[in-house]
Amino acid sequence: ATGPVSQVLAAAAASPRRWAGWVALPLLGGRRQAAMVKETIRVYARVKPLGRRQQAGIYSIDEDEKPLSSLEITVPRDLADGFINNKREMYKFKFQKIFDQEAKQDVVFESIAKPVADCVLAGYNGTILAYGQTGSGKTFTITGGAERYSDRGIIPRTLSYIFDQLQKDSSKVYTTHVSYLEIYNECGYDLLDPRHEASRLEDLPKVTIMEDPDQNIHLKNLSLQQATNEEEALNLLFLGDTNRMIAETPMNEASTRSHCIFTIHISSKEPGSATVRRSKLHLVDLAGSERVAKTGVGGHLLTEAKYINLSLHYLEQVIIALAEKNRSHIPYRNSMMTSVLRDSLGGNCMTTMIATLSLDKRNIDESISTCRFAQRVALIKNEAVLNEEIDPRLMIVQLQKEVQELKDELALVTGKQRTSQLSREELLQLDELIEMFLEDTDPESTLDVGADMRKIKYCFIHVKQLMNHVKTSQNKMQSQHTSEEKDTNKDLGEELKKLKELLQQRDNEINILVNMLKKEKKKAQDALLQLNAASAGSKVLEQSTSLNLEESQSPSSCFSLKEAKEFSCSVHRLPFLSRQTGGKMSLGCQEAFEIFKQEHVDSITIEDNKQLLKQRY
Ligand code: ADP
Ligand code: MG
Secondary structure, three states: OOHHHHHHHHHHHOOOOOOOOOEEEOOOOOOOOOEEEEEEEEEEEEOOOOOOOOOEOOEEEEEOOOOOEEEEEEEEEHHHOOOOOOOOOEEEEEEEOOOOOOOOOHHHHHHHHHHHHHHHOOOOOOOEEEEEOOOOOOHHHHHOOOOOOHEEHHHHHHHHHHHHHHHHHHOEEEEEEEEEEEEEEEEEEEEEOOOOOOOOHOOOOOOEEEEOOOEEEEEEOOOEEEEOOOHHHHHHHHOOOOOOOHHHHOOOHHHHHHHEEEEEEEEOOOOOEEEEEEEEEEEEEEEOOEEEEOOHHHHHHOOOEEEHHHHHHHHHHHHHHHOOOOOOOOOHOOOOOHHHOOOOOOOOOEEEEEEOOEEEEHHHHHHHHHHHHHHHOOOOOEEEOOOOOEEEHHHHHHHHHHHHHHHHHHHHHOOOOOOOOHHHHHHHHHHHHHHHHHHHOOOOOOOOOOHHHHHHHHHHHHHHHHHHHHHHEEEEEHHHHHHHHHHHHEEEEHHHHHHHHHHHHHHHHHHOOOHHHHHHHHHHHHHHHHHHOOOOOHHHHOOOOOHHHHEEEEEEEOOOOHHHHHHHHHHOOOHHHHHHOOOOOOOOHHHHHHHHHOOOOOHHHHHHHHHHHHHHH
C-alpha cells in the first residue's frame, strides 16, 4: 500500500485541484508513469544591502560546508551586556544557499526561481515564499525594484522565462492564467480587478474561501485572467501592483501587514490526447515578520516574541505541527493564508522559501528569529505529484475514434462488415451447434464457431444458462428428497417416543409390583417367625406341610364349617399367597392357618380335647 502508485493515487485524491467537470486521474503504467517528488522545503537566505545610516551587524557566511551554506550571526557586545554569562553570543544557521548584499536579481532568479519554474512547466505545483521583517527586501525579491530594469524581481523574470519556454515547446498546447490575491486582516481581495476604481482595499472584490466535501479549497471571487504571452501577463502584474499600491496608501500598515500571492496557472495537453496537466506557481510576498516586545533588548532579545501579524503566528503553528512527527492534525484552517497555501506547506508542491534579512545592528534580533523560523521550515517534507487529469469529454471522443478504427480493421481482415448483434439465423445455427456438442459422447469433440467474439460469447452465455437450469432443477429435486426424508424421520421419531413412554410406564408398574412383592414376602416371613416361636411343640402342623385348602375344608372332627369359611376368606385376603399357590396351601398358608388356630377362642379347648383323646386312645 506504500508503493509509488498508491502514493500517487492518495496524493491525487488529496489534491485540492479538482475542477468541476474534471476527474483527477493520474496516468498509471503504460505510456507515462505519474511521478512524485518527495523533498524538504528548500530554504535560502538573502541579506539586504545596508542603508546609508545603518550600522553593520557582525555576520559571516561560510560556503564551504557543502551542500549547505551557513550563516553565523554574532550578537554585538554592547547588546549582549544584559545577558547572563552562559547565554550564547553567536548563532549559526544553515541554508541551501545564502545571497549576500551584493547578489543581483538575475542570480537570485537563476538559483531560486528557475528550478521551481521548471517543475511547474513539467506539471508540478510550486511555491516561492519570501519571509522576513518589514524592509528586509521581500517585495524587492519577489516583485522587484522600480528604479532599474535589472531590479526586476522573481515574478516578472519567471513570467518571462515561462513564456519563453512555452514558445519553444511546440509538442504541447499550453494555456496560462494568472491571479493576484491580497490577504489583509483575514480578508481576501482580488488585485486583478480591472475597473481601476479601487481607492481602498475594501473597494476591491472580496475573495472568500470555500471548502468542498473533499476538503479542497476553492477561492470564490478570485478572477483567473488568461495571459497568452509575456506582455499580457506583465500587464496583469502591473494592474495588480497598481491596485495594491493605491489601496495601501490610505492605510500605511497594509503594506507591511498583508500577504500578496501572485499565481501563475499553467495547463498543458498534447494534441489529440485526453490527458491534461495542470500546475500552479504561487509567488508569495508575506507580511512583515516583526514581533512585539522588540525593545527591552536584554531579556527579550532572544526569546520568541509574538508576531504583530496573527496569521504569521498561525503560519508558524502550521510549520511547527508539520515538523512534529506523528502529528495528524495540521491547523491549516486557522487563517486564510494557511488555508490558501495548504498545499505549499507539507502538501503537493515544490516549495522554496527565501528568508530576507536586514542584518544591521538594530535588527539582529529580528534576523535571528527569521533564521530560526527558516530552520523549522527546512524540516518540512512536501510531496509534489505530477498533476495529470483526464478530460472525460476528450476521452470519449478518443475512444469512439479508436472503436471505429478497430471496426474498420476487422472488416478489412474478415472481409465482412460486422454489426454488434448476431442475426436470427446465426443464433439458431449456434443453438444447434451447441446442442450437438453437448450430446456428443466423444470426449474429444469440440465446439467450433469460428474467430468471432460475438459467437464465442453467445456460446458461453448459452452454456451458462443451461448449467444454471440443471443446477436449479437438481436443487429442487434435492430439496424434495430431503423433505420426504424429513417426514419419515419425523414419524419414526414419534413412534420411538411413544414406545419409550410405554416402556417407562411398564417399568414403573413392575417397580410397584416388585415393591408390593417384597412387602408381602416380608410380612410372610415375619408371620413364619412368629408361628415357629408359638408352635414349637406342635408336631402335627410341622409334619403336614402339604395341607391344602380342600382338605382343610373337608368336614373333620376338629373344624366347624364356619371356621373353615373364615379361614378361606382370610386366605383370599392375601392375594400374593393365593396367586402363588393357585389355591393350594403353601408354607405361608400353613403358617397363617397356625396363627389363626392359635388366636381362635376355642384353641385351648381344642388342645385340651386333643390331649384328652390322646390319653384315652
Ligand atoms: P519588504 O517588502 O520586506 O518590506 P522591501 O522589498 O520593500 O522590503 O525593501 C525595502 C527597501 O529596501 C526598498 O526600498 C528596496 O528597494 C530596498 N531593497 C531591499 N532589498 C534590496 C536589495 N537586495 N538590493 C537593493 N535594494 C534593496
Ligand atoms: Mg513589502
